[in-house]
Amino acid sequence: MTVIVRDLRPDVRSDAEGFSRVRQLALPFMLFTPESLVHDLTHTHPDARFRQLIAEEDGEVVGTAQVGLAHESTEPGQGFANVYVHPERTGRGAGTLLVRTAEAHLSAVGASISYAWVLDAPSNRAFAERRGYTASRSAHFLRLDLAHGALPPLRTPPPGVELRTAADFAGDPRPLFVLDAETTLDEPSDIDTEFADYEAWLAGTWRHPLFSRELTSVVLVDGRPAAFSAARTDGGNRYGTVMTGTARAFRGRGLAKLAKNASLHRARAAGCTEAFTGNDSGNGPMLAINKWFGYDICATEVRYVRELG
Template sequence: MTVIVRDLRPADRTDVEDFARVRHLALPYILWTPDAIVHSLAHTHPDARFRSLVAEEDGEVIGTAQVQLAHDSPEPGQGLLNIYVRPDRTRRGAGGLLVRTAEEHLAEHGATKLFAWVLDEPANRDFAERHGYRAGRSAHFLRLDLAEGTLPPLQSPPPGVELRSAADVADDPRPLFELDAETTRDEPSDVDTEFTEYETWIEESWKHPLLDRELTTIAFVEGRPAAFSVAFTDPATGRYATAMTGTARAFRGRGLAKLAKNASLHRARAAGLTEALTGNDVGNGPMLAINKWFGYEICATEVRYVRELG
């Protein structure tokens, strides 16, 4: 049995579907679709040096990696690699080959500090530590049964607040970009992110194939976007995922993010979606409390590992 690592072939639909299948088997708490995987390859900013890799054993895709520089961070030299191998195809050398290929690519383009998310399971953590990575912060994956669970009742917006969908601002999504940029800067993370290029955001985020503009909900206060909840959906599987929820600094403490997300979840259930997914840093107490209020339950935890090169 021979394992090789190569770049994903985006024009080969079977190859992309195999990539998505491995990701889903290894990490079922995130939406993985072929169209989303191809979109990332085609539209991630060139400065990210983004690559999608596969590990192939005798013609079968058994492992995957997504690799990039944190080009939108104010701190240079940071690289991101996320390695996932089919759970029934581990211990065949695929993970190690993917790590080595990813590290060489990132080092070649100036990365000196590498970050990787690792599921909080003994075998996965041992793998990361054997490759020189040390554990850092953690984050939870959470799940909500939309079909059978009970959502909090819908609430009427208070005076001066209006709920709109992202589809309502399709003619000019720049205010949503500005809200996304402000709230993302305040997200707990090892790698700070700054959205500064509107056109890049349009290509990467606004045109993302999983973005559901009808279910993405924005709370406007006297005409100004104040809070939002971004919805990704995969109607073929009935799954809904919250990609981002946040509130502009000037409007925090008023329950606006909860209001927007509640409206989105109710409309998602009405549309026939059956499962809602999200994720939160363990240090993000306010959002964890909101999701507990909705009825989400923790279904897995991942740990951010870091390695400094040379």
């Protein structure tokens, strides 16, 4: 049996379906669709030098990799290579070939460091460490049973505070870009990220096929966007929050809880039965908020790093 690695072809439906299937099996707590994968490939900023790689064994997609440069980082040369293999096809060379191909691409485009998320299991961690990667920070995936869990009751916003949705900003989403950019600066990460390109944000966030403007909540204070909870759905019954944050001037007032609670209630009313999110293991405030909502940790990933020679 021969394993080959090649690029995902965005115009071939079976490529995106195979990639999506492997990712859903390896990471059932994240949202992927064939359409979202093609969008990521065709709309990521050119400076990211982004590639999606497929490992095939006898014509079957058995492994995937997303690889590129963190072009929004304040420090140049930061690369990433996230590799996931079909859980029933491990140990047959697909992961090794994907890592080798990904690192060759990163070196060719000027990366000096490769970061990789690795599921926190002994076999996965050993795979990374054998290839010279060193463990860094960790992050948790969390799940909430929307169908049977009890959400906190909705509360009336205090005076001067208003709840809206992202759909209300369809005519001019720039205020949401500004809010997203500010809160992202304070996200715990190995790679500092600075949103400075509004058009890139529109393509990668606002127009993303998984992004739900109707389920994304925005809290206004005296008419100014102060907090938000950004939501995605897979078109079925799965919902995820990919960012919840509050502008620095408005923190400590419970606005993030207000935004997220409104989004969760709307998601359940829309028929979503599972809610997913993720938090850096050092992000105590957000982990506490999600515990308050009833989320449970369902998996952990470890960020590994390797200097590229």
